Amino acid sequence: MPGESDALNILGLKYRYPAADTRSAKPGWVVDVASLALKPGEQMLLTGGSGRGKSTLLYLTAGLMEPAEGEVRVAGASVGALHGAARDLFRGRHIGMIFQTFNLLQGFSAAENVMAALMFTELPPREHRVKAESLLRHLGIERFDAEPERMSVGQQQRIAVARAVACDPVLVLADEPTASLDPENAAAAMDLIQSICREKNAALLCVSHDPTMASRFSRRASLDDLRDRT
Amino acid sequence: MALTDFTIIRRSMTARLFSTVTTVITVAVAVALMLVLLSMRDAGERAFERGSGNMHLLISRDSSPMVSVLNGVFYANAPARPIRWDEYERLTASLPLEFAVPVQLGDSYRGMPVLATTTEFFTKFRPDPVEGWSLAEGRIFEKELEVVVGATAARSTGLRVGDILYVTHGVGSAGAAAAHVHKEYAFTVVGVLKPTGSSHDRALFIDLNSTWILHAHDRRIAENRGPDSLAPLTVADIEEPDRLITGIYVRVITREGQDASAALPQVFSMLRADPSITAAAPTDQIRRLFAIVSNIDQIFVAMAAVVMVSSGIAIMLALYNSMEQRRRQIAVLRVLGCSRPRVFGLVVTESAILGVLGAALGVATAYAGGLIVAAVLKERLGLVIEPSLPLEITLVVVLATVALASAAGIIPAVMAYRTSVARSLRPIG
Numbered sequence: 001m002p003g004e005s006d007a008l009n010i011l012g013l014k015y016r017y018p019a020a021d022t023r024s025a026k027p028g029w030v031v032d033v034a035s036l037a038l039k040p041g042e043q044m045l046l047t048g049g050s051g052r053g054k055s056t057l058l059y060l061t062a063g064l065m066e067p068a069e070g071e072v073r074v075a076g077a078s079v080g081a082l083h084g085a086a087r088d089l090f091r092g093r094h095i096g097m098i099f100q101t102f103n104l105l106q107g108f109s110a111a112e113n114v115m116a117a118l119m120f121t122e123l124p125p126r127e128h129r130v131k132a133e134s135l136l137r138h139l140g141i142e143r144f145d146a147e148p149e150r151m152s153v154g155q156q157q158r159i160a161v162a163r164a165v166a167c168d169p170v171l172v173l174a175d176e177p178t179a180s181l182d183p184e185n186a187a188a189a190m191d192l193i194q195s196i197c198r199e200k201n202a203a204l205l206c207v208s209h210d211p212t213m214a215s216r217f218s219r220r221a222s223l224d225d226l227r228d229r230t
Numbered sequence: 231m232a233l234t235d236f237t238i239i240r241r242s243m244t245a246r247l248f249s250t251v252t253t254v255i256t257v258a259v260a261v262a263l264m265l266v267l268l269s270m271r272d273a274g275e276r277a278f279e280r281g282s283g284n285m286h287l288l289i290s291r292d293s294s295p296m297v298s299v300l301n302g303v304f305y306a307n308a309p310a311r312p313i314r315w316d317e318y319e320r321l322t323a324s325l326p327l328e329f330a331v332p333v334q335l336g337d338s339y340r341g342m343p344v345l346a347t348t349t350e351f352f353t354k355f356r357p358d359p360v361e362g363w364s365l366a367e368g369r370i371f372e373k374e375l376e377v378v379v380g381a382t383a384a385r386s387t388g389l390r391v392g393d394i395l396y397v398t399h400g401v402g403s404a405g406a407a408a409a410h411v412h413k414e415y416a417f418t419v420v421g422v423l424k425p426t427g428s429s430h431d432r433a434l435f436i437d438l439n440s441t442w443i444l445h446a447h448d449r450r451i452a453e454n455r456g457p458d459s460l461a462p463l464t465v466a467d468i469e470e471p472d473r474l475i476t477g478i479y480v481r482v483i484t485r486e487g488q489d490a491s492a493a494l495p496q497v498f499s500m501l502r503a504d505p506s507i508t509a510a511a512p513t514d515q516i517r518r519l520f521a522i523v524s525n526i527d528q529i530f531v532a533m534a535a536v537v538m539v540s541s542g543i544a545i546m547l548a549l550y551n552s553m554e555q556r557r558r559q560i561a562v563l564r565v566l567g568c569s570r571p572r573v574f575g576l577v578v579t580e581s582a583i584l585g586v587l588g589a590a591l592g593v594a595t596a597y598a599g600g601l602i603v604a605a606v607l608k609e610r611l612g613l614v615i616e617p618s619l620p621l622e623i624t625l626v627v628v629l630a631t632v633a634l635a636s637a638a639g640i641i642p643a644v645m646a647y648r649t650s651v652a653r654s655l656r657p658i659g
Contacts, residue, residue, distance in 0.1 A: 059652040064564065085569035092567015101657045103562045107245045108233075115233040120567030125232035163566070179657075 006073070007170045007203035008038040008061070013070030015053070015060055031057050033070070033226045038203040040170065043194060045217035046207040052223050054207035058173045061205070062095050063087045075170040092120030096164030096202065098193065100176040102156050104148045110136060110159050111144035117166040135162045139192060154185040158192060165196050172197050174206040178213070190216055235572070238563070239580045246552055250584065253548045257588020258595055260541035261631050264534040265596035266603060268623045271527050275520055278304075280428035282512030283357040286494055289313070289321065289478040289501060295510030296518065301335065302477040303512055304429045305343040308336040313507070315473035321507070322478065325500070326493050329354035331479040337441055338398045338409070342383045344434045346441035346475075352378075355479050357428040359489060367391050368421030374439040374465060377417045381425035382432045393419045397436070399444045412444050414462050438475070439465050445472040538631065542638040545584050549577060549642035560646050561654035570647045577643035578636055585635020589628040593619065 015031040030053040038044055048054050059065040061072050063079040072079045074094055082090050096117075104113050114132035123131065133144050139158045141151075148156045157177070164172055177193060178186035194216065197204040206217070214220060231237075243250045281303045282288070291311035292298035300306040312334070313321075322330040331351050337344035345351075352370045356362045368391040371378050379389045389395065394416045400409045417436065425431050443463050449472065450463075482491040501509035560573050597619055 055656075056652070062565065064651040085571060088564065088567050088569040088572075091565070097565050099655060099657075101655075103558065103565075103655055105559055105562055107241045112233050112237070116238075116563065117566045119233050119235075125234075128232035167567075176657075 005040070005076070006037045007040045007042065007075060008036070008205065009071075009073040009076075010036040010061065011071050011073075013057075013060060013072060014068045015056060015065065016068060029068075031060060031067070031223075033057065033223075036221075036226060038171070038205060040203055041198060041201040042219065043197065043204040043217055044206070044219040044221070045213055046205065046221055046223060046226075047209060047214075048207070048223035049209060054209075054223060055175050057223070058097070058175050058205070058207060061171075061173060062091055062097060064091075089120060092117070093122070093167055094170045096167060096169040096172040098157075098160055098164045098172065098174040098177045100179040102148075102160040102180070104156060104159060104163075106149065107147070109145045110141055110148055110151070113148060113159055114162045114166050117163045121167045132162070132166065135166060138162075139196070153181060154188060157181060157185070157189045161189070161193055161196060165200055165202065168200055169202050172202045172204045174204065174208075176208050176210075177206065178208065178210055183212070186210070186212075235576055235579070239576060239583060242552070242556065242559075242576075242580055243583070246548075249548045249552065253545055253584050254587045254591060256544040257541040257585060257631065257635065258591035260534070260538040261589050261592025261627060262595035262599055263537055264531070264627050265593065265619060265624065266599050267527065267530050267534050268627065269596070269600060269619050270603065271524075271531075272620055272623060278516050278519070279513070280358050280426065281430065282516065283355060283428070284359055284481055284489070285355060285479045285512060286482050286491065287480040287498060287501065288510045288512055289480060290476060290508050290510070291506070292508050295508055296515050298477070298508045298510040299512045299515040302333065302479075302510075305335065305345075305433060308343075309476040312474035312476050313478070315470070315475065317506075318475055318478060321501075321504075322480075325480075325497055326483045327497075328481040328483045329479070331355050332438060332475040333477045333479060334438060334441055334475040336400065336476065337436070337444070339383075339395055339434050340387060342387070342432055342434060344377075344397055344436055344441075345430075346436050346438045348438060351435065351479070354481070357426040357430045361426070363426065364424045366422045366424045368419070371420055371435065371437050374437050374443060375415060375417050376420045376437065376440075378421040378423060378435040379419055380423050380431040380433045380435070383434055384422045389419050389422070391419050391422060395419065397440075397444065399441070399448065412447065414447065415440075415444060438473075439468065442468045442472040442474075445474065538634060541588065542634040545581055545635050546638040546641055548584075549581055549639060550645070553642050553645045556646070557649050557654040560649045561651040564649070564651045565655070573649070574643045574647040577646045578639040581639025581642070582632055582636040585632045585638075586628075588635070589631040592631070593624060593628065 010033050012035070013031060013033040014029050016029050046054060046057070056065065060067050061079070063072070063082065067080070077090065079087060079090070105116055108116065111129060111132045114135060115128045118128045118131060136144055136159065139162050141155060141158055141162070143151070148159050172193070174193060178189055181189055190213065194204065206213070282299070288298055288302045290298040290302055290309055291313055292301055292309050301309050318332055329350055331347060331354060333351065334346040335343060337346065349370055352363050366381065377395060379387070383389070396411050396413055396415070397417055398409050398411050417440070423431070443465065446463050446467050446469060482494045482497050484491040498509060498511065501507065563573060600619065
């Protein structure tokens with residue numbers, strides 16, 4: 001039985017593209033996860049080829065897409081039961097996301113990118129900058145007021161990681177976090193992501209098709225493994 | 231400082247600085263145009279409402295009440311047909327009048343009208359319903375050959391107390407009554423008036439006896455009385471045919487502190503029954519004049535409104551075009567916890583801020599533009615319009631602009647609201 005103490009709990013989650021969408025040429029469920037649970041601080045790697053719904057699973061988990069069936073619980077709360085602004089706020093306070101392309105805010109400094117994540121938390125505004133800067137410093141970024149576009153990709157990914165964990169999330173969702181990086185930077189980025197999640201006791205669900213990632217995670221599964229076979 | 235919605239809006243605006251600046255200028259031009267038109271209309275109406283002041287009726291021999299007011303109050307032309315002094319006395323003797331100030335137009339100084347009247351013009355008549363005359367320097371004329379100069383006239387001629395001037399008698403450039411300067415009679419400036427904001431500021435004022443002396447002088451030349459006729463004349467030389475006026479400013483007796491008079495309709499209809507004179511109620515005539523003119527300026531205001539709507543469309547286009555670039559930013563904010571309504575609010579607020587900036591720049595431009603237009607009107611037409619932006623009009627226009635700008639932001643905001651996070655964050659390529 002899923003424990004209330006689980007960081008993430010997915011049950012019978014199914015999704016397919018709307019019929020109008022051209023990609024629905026591929027019939028069947030794009031996402032079909034019978035059951036998946038992560039304990040606080042637990043780290044898991046999900047593999048699968050591209051176009052197999054890995055990213056979609058993450059957006060469903062974050063409540064940014066609506067599943068056809070099933071339920072996602074984060075820290076015991078049903079994401080599907082939350083609506084509108086309440087769900088957005090819940091995501092902002094409990095879930096961090098890391099992307100392949102970083103998705104940093106253009107025209108905003110490194111510190112501001114991290115502070116953007118704090119805007120939606122309960123932290124008093126006057127503490128935002130201090131928290132953002134200490135987090136960046138902790139992750140090896142000292143040029144708080146520089147724009148990320150002027151930094152190396154490795155540094156950009158660090159800012160993105162800082163932003164994802166700024167809200168002290170229960171769950172961090174990482175979508176191909178190393179796909180834009182060279183092997184050396186990729187290893188460093190994964191070290192960083194995994195260690196900061198451990199430090200913050202945040203569960204980490206990482207999707208990737210990078211084979212070198214496997215050795216980093218004790219818990220692994222392919223999307224096919226998770227399918228409902230009943 | 232924490233990051234706020236306002237910071238995000240500001241960055242969005244500075245990231246597309248060129249678009250932001252051009253949009254703001256577009257709005258500013260529309261707002262300025264609207265404000266200048268509205269305030270000019272307002273100021274124009276006020277300028278015309280002044281002038282007749284506390285007078286109830288104007289009596290003259292002009293062809294119509296409208297012409298009578300334009301001539302008698304606004305100095306459009308010198309009335310051609312005079313009223314004899316005995317007629318003035320007969321007309322005003324039996325009526326319950328608070329004042330009946332005789333005025334005579336026909337003299338001029340360097341193109342500016344010289345109004346001959348009595349001291350009652352300054353003591354009883356007021357150019358503004360509330361405020362009376364006040365002197366910048368000197369005093370009111372007390373006898374013949376003394377001049378009091380209106381504020382605008384003083385400014386454009388540079389006349390000061392103690393200066394000497396020569397009045398031009400008659401109008402036009404040909405015939406027996408052709409304009410000619412009377413070098414024989416040196417007038418002394420004894421007073422300069424403070425501005426009243428009325429047509430009277432453009433005039434110079436002399437005693438009726440002064441112009442009658444000039445008239446007597448011309449009459450004697452015409453009668454060819456010989457060399458002695460050219461000697462400077464005095465009040466004693468004025469004869470009955472010289473005593474002519476062109477208008478009478480009339481106020482019917484009222485109760486203390488009241489402008490309306492119960493006797494006015496009766497007096498008005500009595501005067502109108504006399505076919506030899508024209509009796510006009512200046513306020514009615516001015517209202518009629520503006521009823522005619524307002525059709526035209528309604529078209530102007532409608533055009534300005536169209537320009538304002540266009541500026542709203544400019545805002546919408548600018549934001550609409552920016553949406554494609556901003557989808558990713560919006561999606562990121564959504565991931566970080568920003569709700570759809572808040573995203574909507576960000577875009578509408580940005581739109582409203584463009585409106586506020588445009589309105590502020592527009593008000594500043596209109597103020598400067600108003601000064602310029604007023605200067606041109608004064609220069610070209612001698613029309614005194616105080617370039618003021620009435621607070622009410624400004625507020626209404628500013629609020630309308632902000633409302634319009636906010637409305638213009640709705641379509642881009644809906645786009646932002648509907649932005650699909652998953653699609654917008656998909657890796658490029």
